[in-house]
Structure formats: structure tokens, C-alpha cells
Amino acid sequence: MRNITDYADTAQETMRKAIMRSLKNPLDKKTGEKIQVAESLMPRPQTPQDTQNIIGEMSPEYEAHRRIVDMQKELADISPDQIEEYQIRPGDTISDVLERTGMTMGEFLALNAGTTAMSEEGELYSGDTLSIVQKDLSDEETEI
DSSP states (O other): OOOHHHHHHHHHHHHHHHHHHHHHSOBOTTTOOBOOHHHHHSOOOOOHHHHHHHHHHTHHHHHHHHHHHHHHHHHHTOOGGGEEEEEOOTTOOHHHHHHHHOOOHHHHHHHTTTOSSBOTTOOBOTTOEEEEEOOOOOSSOOOO
């Protein structure tokens, strides 16, 4: 009857043999050509495509982090005395507010993160208030 150490020894021996075989006849995985043993043991340098593959695998997390960083940058450019309250009018959309104020979407989201004045889909609720920054709109005169 074989015990667990016999199985472990067998597995270890199988791995050793596989490594020895690969060292005797190392082949490049992409081209299939024979390579030097030292080359087969050395890791290849990371390529830009490797980086893109990693980013692609974690893209939802990467995208969320990028948005947070963008919002923090937007907030860094806004002084507290520039922030005003805006009462949402019936039929207002986020685009309307951005056009009237000259704010960027990043500034809008940074100032109103977690507000109850809009739904998850971005629908604004009439009568509620938003935080805004009124930019100088010298090209066109708009009133809030």
C-alpha cells in the first residue's frame, strides 16, 4: 500500500524529469527554435503589450481608479468660495447644467458625488440642489 509521501516523491520526480528534459532541448515557445539553456531560464523583459494585457484584465478597477484620480484633480482646481448651490429646474439635465455653468463633467461629478439630487442613471430631480461652480462664459451670456 502506498502512502502520501510515495505520491509526493513520484510527483517530485516527474517534475524533475520534465525540467531536465526542457533543459536538454529548450525550445522558444513562439518560434519553436532551439535556444541556449541560459536563455530558457531567463525571464523575458516585459513589453508594452504585456502591460496592456494586464490593464485589460483589470480594466473595471483601472477605469474606476482613473475616474477617481480625475475627479480629485478637478477638485484641486476649485476653491471652496467658488462653489454655489443650484436649484434644479423641471426638465433640467446634467448637460443643461454643464452648459449654463461651463463646468466639466469631472468637476460636476466631483462636487456632487453621493448627492441624492440625481438618480444612478444621471436623472436630475426637480427642486433638489446641486453644487456648482459658475465659470466665465464670455462667448455667450447665460443665467442660472
